[in-house]
Amino acid sequence: MADERRELIYDWNEVDRPRDRPRVTLDDETLRDGLQSPSVHDPQIGEKIEILHLMDALGIDTADIGLPGAGPRAVADVTRLAEEIRDAKLRVRANCAARTVIADVRPIAEIQQKTGVPLLACTFLGSSEIRKVTESWDLERMLRHTTEAIDFAVREGLEVMYVTEDTTRAHPETIDRLYRAAIDHGAARVCVCDTVGHATPHGVHQLVRHVKKLVAEAGRPEVKIDWHGHNDRGLGLINALAAIEAGVDQVHGCALGIGERCGNTAMDQLLVNMYLMGYLDEDRDLTRLPEYVQKVSESCRVPVPVNYPVVGKDAFETATGVHAAAVIKALRRGDAWLANRVYSGVPADIFGLEQKITIGPMSGRSNVTYWLEKRGFEPTEERVERIFEVAKSSHRILTDDEVLALAREPADAPSA
Numbered sequence: 001m002a003d004e005r006r007e008l009i010y011d012w013n014e015v016d017r018p019r020d021r022p023r024v025t026l027d028d029e030t031l032r033d034g035l036q037s038p039s040v041h042d043p044q045i046g047e048k049i050e051i052l053h054l055m056d057a058l059g060i061d062t063a064d065i066g067l068p069g070a071g072p073r074a075v076a077d078v079t080r081l082a083e084e085i086r087d088a089k090l091r092v093r094a095n096c097a098a099r100t101v102i103a104d105v106r107p108i109a110e111i112q113q114k115t116g117v118p119l120l121a122c123t124f125l126g127s128s129e130i131r132k133v134t135e136s137w138d139l140e141r142m143l144r145h146t147t148e149a150i151d152f153a154v155r156e157g158l159e160v161m162y163v164t165e166d167t168t169r170a171h172p173e174t175i176d177r178l179y180r181a182a183i184d185h186g187a188a189r190v191c192v193c194d195t196v197g198h199a200t201p202h203g204v205h206q207l208v209r210h211v212k213k214l215v216a217e218a219g220r221p222e223v224k225i226d227w228h229g230h231n232d233r234g235l236g237l238i239n240a241l242a243a244i245e246a247g248v249d250q251v252h253g254c255a256l257g258i259g260e261r262c263g264n265t266a267m268d269q270l271l272v273n274m275y276l277m278g279y280l281d282e283d284r285d286l287t288r289l290p291e292y293v294q295k296v297s298e299s300c301r302v303p304v305p306v307n308y309p310v311v312g313k314d315a316f317e318t319a320t321g322v323h324a325a326a327v328i329k330a331l332r333r334g335d336a337w338l339a340n341r342v343y344s345g346v347p348a349d350i351f352g353l354e355q356k357i358t359i360g361p362m363s364g365r366s367n368v369t370y371w372l373e374k375r376g377f378e379p380t381e382e383r384v385e386r387i388f389e390v391a392k393s394s395h396r397i398l399t400d401d402e403v404l405a406l407a408r409e410p411a412d413a414p415s416a
Contacts, residue, residue, distance in 0.1 A: 005337060013277070021278045025061035025250045027226065028267055030296060031081070032064040032097055034254035037263065043299035045077050049084050051255075051299065054292040056090040058271065059284055061250070064122065067097040068111060069104030075111070082117040095120035095161065100149040109156035121153045122191065124163035127170040127178055139177060146178060147185045154186040161189035161226065168192075168199040172210060179214055189224040190215070192248070194239060197232025197262060201242035204229075208246035224249040229265045231257055236265035237273065244279060255296035256304065268293050272310055272346060287352030309346070316348045317356040319397050321364030324357050328370045331355070359387065360397035367391075377407050 030051060035042050043051070055063050066078040082094055096111075098104035100123045112119045125146060126135065132142075146162065153160045162182035167175060179190050192211055199207070208225065215223050227243035227250070229236050240251045253267030268289055274280045293311045297304050306313045318324050323343045330339035339355055340347040348354050357374075359367050368387045369379040377383065387406045391398055 008338075009341065022244060022247065024244050024248065024274075024279060026267070026270065026274075027062045027064065027095070027228075027250055027252045028055050028060045028092075028254070029064045029228070029252050029264060030055075030254040030258065030267065032066050033228075033252075033260070033264055034258040034296075034300070036260045037258045037300075037302075038260075040258055040300040040302055045080050047295070047299040048077060048081060051292070051295055052081055052084060052090065052092065053088070054288060054295055056092040057288045058286065058292060059280075060092055060267070060271075062093045062095055062120070064097060065094050067104070068107035069098055069101075075107050078107075079111050079115060082111055082115040082119065086115055086117050093118070093120070095122050097122045097124065097163075098149070099123070100125045100145040102149060102152045105149055105153045105156070105158070109153070109158055112156075112158060119158060120161055120189075121158045122161045122163050123149045123153065124165055124191075124193075125178070126166055127164035127174055128166035129171055129174070130169065131166055132174075139174060143177060143181050146181050150182055150185040150187055160187045161191055162187040163191040163193060163226075163228070165193050166195040166198075168194040168203060168207060169196070175211070176214055179211065180218055183215070183218045183220050183223055187223065189226055189250075191226035191228050191252075192243075194227075194229040197230035197236065199229065199239050200233075200235060201238055204239050204242040205246045208243055208248055212247055226250045226252065228252040230259065231262045231264065231266075234262075236263070237269050240265045240270055241273060241277070244274070255293055256300075256302055256308075258296070258300060258302055268311065269309055272351075275350070276346070286350055289351050290353065310351055310353075315346075316344065316353055317358055318343065319358040319360035319367060320362045321367065324367045324370070325364060327355050328357060328366055331370075358397050359391045359403055361392055361394050363388075363391055371403060372407060375404075375407075383407060 031048055052063060065081040066074050068075045068078045078096060085094055094117060096108045096119055098108060098121055105121055108119050108121045125142060150160050164178055192207060211225055225248045227240060227248045229239045243251055253265040253270045255267050257263040257266035271286060271289060275284060275286060290311045304312055309315060326342045327339050330342050336349060340349050357367055357370050359371055365384055365388055368384045372379040387403060390406060
């Protein structure tokens with residue numbers, strides 16, 4: 001049966017694709033980089049703990065739990081989140097952001113020592129020429145900050161990821177010097193950043209290929225490469241997928257794509273696409289993805305757009321006659337697999353959701369009949385026509401309450 005169903009969809013996405021798919025890990029930046037958005041509300045610690053548990057439930061590998069160098073509240077929240085990982089025995093691993101200054105790295109070391117939870121120190125430094133000119137930096141000063149921070153972190157027993165901000169606009173010579181120094185001084189990971197959302201997929205491939213070559217020439221093949229991208233040109237998701245295909249080991253994202261300016265790569269959309277593209281195991285349970293997005297939406301006070309992929313109100317809803325009729329025919333056959341794919345490139349059931357048939361000016365009578373049957377009403381000709389006529393004269397989709405009121409009208413009641 002599975003083979004027969006695969007024949008129903010000719011997948012051009014799979015033509016000439018390599019059969020061996022890379023297994024990359026995911027780093028969730030919602031609770032740090034995501035909170036740098038000028039529009040979000042910084043959640044209370046209880047809400048952050050709930051979000052952390054949802055990350056864990058989705059199988060997200062690592063989470064940035066804050067920048068403790070920002071002050072006492074940040075230290076308190078990071079400490080509490082680390083304790084939750086320890087006490088609840090969560091699988092998600094923790095990392096913390098820090099500038100390449102000892103003052104930022106020290107509180108990470110102190111929290112690791114206090115909680116006993118291993119923390120990856122993500123030390124970041126701007127790397128592009130435009131940033132160097134703006135800050136009046138020279139390369140020797142940048143190298144000094146890099147090595148001093150990493151040396152201190154390593155002495156304190158921290159694992160280090162070295163993060164170059166604005167890598168996608170940096171000169172290769174600068175990248176080479178900075179990464180080589182970081183690796184030589186003990187960085188276990190390097191992170192390539194599209195900090196201002198400048199890159200295109202072609203640029204991602206070129207840059208990742210360059211960094212992979214650099215790591216190989218450093219003689220440290222165990223050093224991992226991360227991709228961190230922003231969405232200023234609307235390319236956050238496709239650039240993350242391009243980075244995966246170019247060979248990075250880990251990609252970063254935030255729920256709902258929240259973050260500075262136009263935000264980060266959307267973690268929820270990453271999970272959807274990585275699953276559908278075979279980058280995640282088939283048994284990955286993503287049914288709590290809507291809960292994860294909704295919790296971040298509520299806690300950060302960021303609304304979910306109605307047309308947002310998968311979790312938006314309209315994602316699996318149709319009132320268009322032809323589309324709805326096809327879905328209804330599949331449902332009447334008792335074939336949920338078919339119903340979730342005949343007019344959808346994303347199967348709703350994978351995410352604990354279902355197709356929804358609504359009624360509006362573009363609907364056919366089959367929409368009305370199905371709506372009534374699903375709610376236990378007899379679809380009499382008079383009842384169907386009454387609702388159908390109202391829908392056709394409307395300028396929008398009828399609400400369930402409006403249809404329900406029409407369905408309950410006496411048989412001899414006049415149409416609206």
